[in-house]
Structure formats: structure tokens, C-alpha cells
Amino acid sequence: MTRRSKFQIYLTIVTFSTGFLVATSIETTKLMRTEKMNNQLFQQETQLTDRILSEKEQNRHLENQLIDLQRQVGKVEEAMAARKEEAADILGQLEAARMQAGVVAVEGPGIVVTMQDSQHASTSADITNYIVHEHDVRLVVNELRAAGAEAISINGQRLVSNSSIRCVGPTIIVNGIKSAAPFVVSAIGDPGTLEGALSLPGGVLQSLQDFVQIDVAKHATVQLPAFVGDAKSKHS
Known part of the structure; x- marks a missing residue:
């Protein structure tokens, strides 16, 4: 084998090795980027899930407050209706008494x-x-x-x-x-x-x-x- 042939073989090996290393580096970089993006997505999903859970808890708390306020309003309305009915009854009795008294x-x-x-x-x-x-x-x-x-x-x-x-x-x-x-x-x-x-x-x-x-x-x-x-x- 001549020296020229040996050089070409070495050059081919070096070129192939370099190409393999470059390809491997690119693939590794892609994998690292993909893994990083996945980690970021996972973190975002986790944060979003936590936020959704927090919003649900807050909504549940607000719903309980709303139910409690509705109960209070219902009691107030019942009391007002009873007082209104009582006032109407008293007014009716007063009108009847005034009529009977002839005033x-x-x-x-x-x-x-x-x-x-x-x-x-x-x-x-x-x-x-x-x-x-x-x-x-x-x-x-x-x-x-x-x-x-x-x-x-x-x-x-x-x-x-x-x-x-x-x-x-x-x-x-x-x-x-x-x-x-x-x-x-x-x-x-x-x-x-x-x-x-x-x-x-x-x-x-x-x-x-x-x-x-x-x-x-x-x-x-x-x-x-x-x-x-x-x-x-x-x-x-």
C-alpha cells in the first residue's frame, strides 16, 4: 500500500469520525433541548394544575360564601315578609276599628x-x-x-x-x-x-x-x- 493510499484511508477515517462526532453532538443537543423543553412543559403543566386546583378551591370557598349569604338573605326576606304581613294585618284591624268607630x-x-x-x-x-x-x-x-x-x-x-x-x-x-x-x-x-x-x-x-x-x-x-x-x- 502506498503512502498516498494510507493517507486517504486515514483521511476517510478522520472525516467519518468527525462526522459521527458532529452528528452525535447534534443529536445529543437535540435530545438535551427536547428534554429541557419537556421539563419546561412539565413545570408549566404542574404550575397550571396547581393554579387550577387553587382556583377551584377559591371557587368552592366563594360558592360556600354565596350559599351562606343566600341563606341570610332568605331569612331576612322571610322576616320582612312576616313583618309586612303583620303590618298589613295591624293596618287592616286599624281600618276596621276606625270604620266601626266612625271616625x-x-x-x-x-x-x-x-x-x-x-x-x-x-x-x-x-x-x-x-x-x-x-x-x-x-x-x-x-x-x-x-x-x-x-x-x-x-x-x-x-x-x-x-x-x-x-x-x-x-x-x-x-x-x-x-x-x-x-x-x-x-x-x-x-x-x-x-x-x-x-x-x-x-x-x-x-x-x-x-x-x-x-x-x-x-x-x-x-x-x-x-x-x-x-x-x-x-x-x-
């Missing part, structure tokens, strides 16, 4: 009973039997109260618990105010019930219609004034 003007469905002296009394009859007396008016008022009338007035005078109905000659005095026939008794309540109570067989209308003129009319709205006077004083 406020009221209106509502009801009936109007008009009573006046009879025009058909014979000349031989006792004329006093054919004029309206306080006991006739009182009979109508008592029947209306028994039938559930919420408020009653006579000729614009509101009746209260201590109101009296007195007769002085051909006039009637209610709450100290004198008025003459016709006597108009207005009552608030269920119109059908009130009219039915007066129209019972043997009842008020039947017992009075032969002596005085009496008319009953149902109304969708009846207006009654407030009581004017001293509710503490008893009219005799």
Missing part, C-alpha cells in the same frame, strides 16, 4: 232604606200609627247590624257605638241632630245579604209596610260620612 268617611257596596210617613192612612185611623217613629228606624238599624252591616248612617248622621235614636214629635234626633221624614238609612255591606235580612218573612219590611212607606235599594257604592261629635259622650 273616617267610608264608601262601598250596600243598600239605602228610605222610610217616610204613610200616605194611605184612613181618616178614622190613629194617625200616629202611620208616621215613622224612632223605634221603626231602630228596628231597621238593628236588623242591618245583625246582617253584618259594616257602617250605617241616618240622614247623613254616622252611627257609632254610643249613638242614640230619639223621637221628638214628628222628628228624630240622631247624635244630637234633629231631622224629619223621609228618613234615609244607608248601610255598607253585602247588598244581597242586607236586603235579604230585611225581606225575611215576618221580618222588618213585612211588619212595617202596612204602616209606613219603606223602600229598599241596592247600590254598588254607598258613601257614608265620618262621625261628627264627641264619641265619648252618650246621647240620651
Whole structure:
């Protein structure tokens, strides 16, 4: 083998070795880079997982807070509803008491009973039997109260618990105010019930219609004034 041939063989070996080392170095570098990238990705995934777990824990904590606040709001709403219902009940009782006391003007469905002296009394009859007396008016008022009338007035005078109905000659005095026939008794309540109570067989209308003129009319709205006077004083 000549020297030239040996040199070529050595050169080939050196070139191959160098190429192998370079290729190995490149591959090693790639592997190291890949491993580094994998480590970075692993660290990022770990950090992301930890962050997700932390967010979930925080969300769970916030959800518990929200549930607790919703419970508190529910209790407050229940308390407010109970107080509102209680206030409405008290207000209703107050309005009912004010209506019964007659201190406020009221209106509502009801009936109007008009009573006046009879025009058909014979000349031989006792004329006093054919004029309206306080006991006739009182009979109508008592029947209306028994039938559930919420408020009653006579000729614009509101009746209260201590109101009296007195007769002085051909006039009637209610709450100290004198008025003459016709006597108009207005009552608030269920119109059908009130009219039915007066129209019972043997009842008020039947017992009075032969002596005085009496008319009953149902109304969708009846207006009654407030009581004017001293509710503490008893009219005799």
C-alpha cells in the first residue's frame, strides 16, 4: 500500500469520525433541548394544575360564601315578609276599628232604606200609627247590624257605638241632630245579604209596610260620612 493510499484511508477515517462526532453532538443537543423543553412543559403543566386546583378551591370557598349569604338573605326576606304581613294585618284591624268607630268617611257596596210617613192612612185611623217613629228606624238599624252591616248612617248622621235614636214629635234626633221624614238609612255591606235580612218573612219590611212607606235599594257604592261629635259622650 502506498503512502498516498494510507493517507486517504486515514483521511476517510478522520472525516467519518468527525462526522459521527458532529452528528452525535447534534443529536445529543437535540435530545438535551427536547428534554429541557419537556421539563419546561412539565413545570408549566404542574404550575397550571396547581393554579387550577387553587382556583377551584377559591371557587368552592366563594360558592360556600354565596350559599351562606343566600341563606341570610332568605331569612331576612322571610322576616320582612312576616313583618309586612303583620303590618298589613295591624293596618287592616286599624281600618276596621276606625270604620266601626266612625271616625273616617267610608264608601262601598250596600243598600239605602228610605222610610217616610204613610200616605194611605184612613181618616178614622190613629194617625200616629202611620208616621215613622224612632223605634221603626231602630228596628231597621238593628236588623242591618245583625246582617253584618259594616257602617250605617241616618240622614247623613254616622252611627257609632254610643249613638242614640230619639223621637221628638214628628222628628228624630240622631247624635244630637234633629231631622224629619223621609228618613234615609244607608248601610255598607253585602247588598244581597242586607236586603235579604230585611225581606225575611215576618221580618222588618213585612211588619212595617202596612204602616209606613219603606223602600229598599241596592247600590254598588254607598258613601257614608265620618262621625261628627264627641264619641265619648252618650246621647240620651
